Amino acid sequence: MARHRLPRLxxxxxxxTILILLxxxxxxxxxxxxxxxxxxxxxxxxxxxxWVPTPxxxxxxLxxxxxxxxxxxxxxxxxxxxxxxxxxxxxxxCGGAVxxxxxxxxxxxAARGRRIGLxxxxxxxxxxxxxxxxxxxxxxxxxxxxxxxxWRGGYFPREDVVVAYHxxxxxxxxxxxxxxxxxxxSDGIKGTYRVDVDIPADDxxxxxKFYDVLIFNTGHWxxxxxxxxxxxxxxxxxxxxxxxxxxxxxxxKVVLRSMGSYIERExxxxxxxxxxxxxPRHFDGGEWDHNGSCVSDRLLEENxxxxxxxxxxxxxxxxxxxxxxxxxxxxxxxxxxxLNLTYMxxxxxxxxxxxxxxxKDAVAVWGQDCMHWCLPGVPDTWVDxxxxxxxxxxxxxxx
Ligand SMILES: *[C@@H]1O[C@H](CO)[C@@H](O)[C@H](O)[C@H]1NC(C)=O
Ligand SMILES: *[C@@H]1O[C@H](CO)[C@@H](O)[C@H](O)[C@H]1NC(C)=O
Ligand SMILES: *[C@@H]1O[C@H](CO)[C@@H](O)[C@H](O)[C@H]1NC(C)=O
Numbered sequence: 520m521a522r523h524r525l526p527r528l529x530x531x532x533x534x535x536t537i538l539i540l541l542x543x544x545x546x547x548x549x550x551x552x553x554x555x556x557x558x559x560x561x562x563x564x565x566x567x568x569x570w571v572p573t574p575x576x577x578x579x580x581l582x583x584x585x586x587x588x589x590x591x592x593x594x595x596x597x598x599x600x601x602x603x604x605x606x607x608x609x610x611x612x613c614g615g616a617v618x619x620x621x622x623x624x625x626x627x628x629a630a631r632g633r634r635i636g637l638x639x640x641x642x643x644x645x646x647x648x649x650x651x652x653x654x655x656x657x658x659x660x661x662x663x664x665x666x667x668x669x670w671r672g673g674y675f676p677r678e679d680v681v682v683a684y685h686x687x688x689x690x691x692x693x694x695x696x697x698x699x700x701x702x703x704x705s706d707g708i709k710g711t712y713r714v715d716v717d718i719p720a721d722d723x724x725x726x727x728k729f730y731d732v733l734i735f736n737t738g739h740w741x742x743x744x745x746x747x748x749x750x751x752x753x754x755x756x757x758x759x760x761x762x763x764x765x766x767x768x769x770x771x772k773v774v775l776r777s778m779g780s781y782i783e784r785e786x787x788x789x790x791x792x793x794x795x796x797x798x799p800r801h802f803d804g805g806e807w808d809h810n811g812s813c814v815s816d817r818l819l820e821e822n823x824x825x826x827x828x829x830x831x832x833x834x835x836x837x838x839x840x841x842x843x844x845x846x847x848x849x850x851x852x853x854x855x856x857x858l859n860l861t862y863m864x865x866x867x868x869x870x871x872x873x874x875x876x877x878x879k880d881a882v883a884v885w886g887q888d889c890m891h892w893c894l895p896g897v898p899d900t901w902v903d904x905x906x907x908x909x910x911x912x913x914x915x916x917x918x
Contacts, residue, residue, distance in 0.1 A: 559618035559907035564610035566859050570818060570866055571617060573605040578620060580895055582652035587663070588673060590648055591877045595893035600875035603896040604816065608863055608904070620899075621906045623657025627678040629910050634681040636669075638723045639736035640688040642798045644671060645891050646734075647684040649898035650905070654682060667729060668722045687720035688740045690778045693752070711753045712746060714770060716761070716777045727785040732909055734858065735782065736795040738842040739890065741771045744807070771842070775849035783853045791912045792855040793905075796846060797839035799828060799861055800890045801868040806835050813871045813889035824865050839865075858908070860901050870896045 558564065584597040596602060607617035635650075637643040651673045655661040664674035664681055672683025697710040718724075727733075746752050746767065754761045754770045756777075765773060779794075786792055801819075802811030819827060830837040839861055850857065872888040881888075892898050 557907050557911060558613035558616050559904045560911035564612055565904050566862050568608055568610035570606045571609045573607045577605050581656045586652035588648055588651035593891055593894045595872050595875050598875040598877040603870045603893050608900050618903045621653050621903050623654050626906050627657050627675055627680050629913055630680050631678040633731040635732040636730035637684045637734045638687050640739045643736045644684050646898050646901055649894050649902045650682055653902055667726050685723040687722045690737045691716055691774045692718040692720045707749050709749050711751055713755055714752050715755050716773050717756050719781055732791040734793045734795055738797045741767055772845050775845055779850050779853050782855055793858045794850055794855050795858045796861045797842045799839040799865045800836045801871060802835045802889045807886040812887055813868055813873045816869045818866045819868050828865055864897055867897050
């Protein structure tokens with residue numbers, strides 16, 4: 520036996536050399552196969568597709584009027600609105616299939632021990648309510664959770680999952696500064712809101728490392744409805760007023776860039792960072808305070824979308840696409856991915872709370888609500904898309 524061993528040992532360096540040479544001369548090995556991207560998880564799945572009737576038999580609803588996470592004004596069934604049509608989103612890529620509905624128990628199991636946070640304005644809240652109510656059907660022990668500055672949230676004990684929303688309507692920190700009484704104001708200004716473009720609002724400044732998935736939005740407060748000329752926004756950087764002063768839309772652009780780089784820097788790279796684009800409004804016939812209405816059960820046709828939303832036509836709902844172009848410019852090249860739900864939502868003029876707001880005088884005071892969405896309704900489809908995207912991210916071994 521010993522006679523054979525020696526020549527074999529001598530062969531070893533030769534074999535190794537040949538192997539190394541082969542390795543160096545051959546092209547790099549192919550990357551390991553990626554799991555196929557499930558329907559709904561590709562970013563383009565939300566931006567190319569159409570609404571179709573939910574394949575029958577439609578599954579029973581994941582939640583009803585009594586879900587404890589509801590916010591009254593969006594609980595349209597309780598408020599007497601006829602149910603929103605049961606429609607599903609069929610992405611062009613999926614060959615006729617629709618984005619599968621969230622399986623709450625399976626989602627919670629896959630998200631075991633994880634935390635999902637949303638940060639932004641009430642449209643993020645609209646989305647989180649849909650997500651909380653849906654997930655609750657997968658864990659009856661779900662309870663409210665409002666720690667770490669969360670405005671609304673839930674804890675799902677079976678799989679130890681947290682889902683919460685942090686209210687930060689401008690994302691950046693802003694503070695009310697009344698004018699001093701001694702100074703007479705000829706211009707009618709009652710005070711200003713100081714926006715520190717480089718400082719995140721307290722509500723989320725400290726949670727950047729707490730969550731495994733973070734979904735941001737801002738956009739609906741950047742207009743004269745919220746900040747009229749008597750109480751304008753004034754932008755500061757490094758503690759000093761920005762000179763010359765910025766108008767509100769330029770201020771938005773600066774805040775988007777600055778918050779984008781804060782998120783890139785402060786949120787760990789293994790965290791899934793998403794930015795939800797604008798939710799379109801559907802005020803027909805006038806602004807919210809000029810009898811704008813969305814009492815409708817008709818979806819818009821594809822060829823109507825531009826006349827409703829293209830800023831070139833100057834309609835009352837042009838805000839969404841305007842803000843979106845600022846979001847795109849600010850975030851391109853960062854590690855924050857867009858969750859572009861605008862296009863699919865533009866069709867859905869049929870799905871807002873409108874006059875069914877649950878309070879007698881709400882419409883007289885506030886006008887119709889053609890901005891938020893009924894629940895159940897369109898945000899459930901947002902949830903389905905968000906869920907497949909999150910699960911795909913986890914399955915790739917990220918997060
Ligand atoms: C969102 O998707 C629509 C439809 O494809 C597209 O026109 C729009 O530019 C996208 N917006 C952003 C911010 O990427
Ligand atoms: C954030 O955390 C730091 C350090 O723990 C603390 O000093 C600060 O007050 C916190 N800020 C907010 C807004 O909670
Ligand atoms: C809204 O409609 C009511 C009733 O038709 C009318 O009296 C009122 O002037 C309208 N308001 C505006 C701002 O157009």
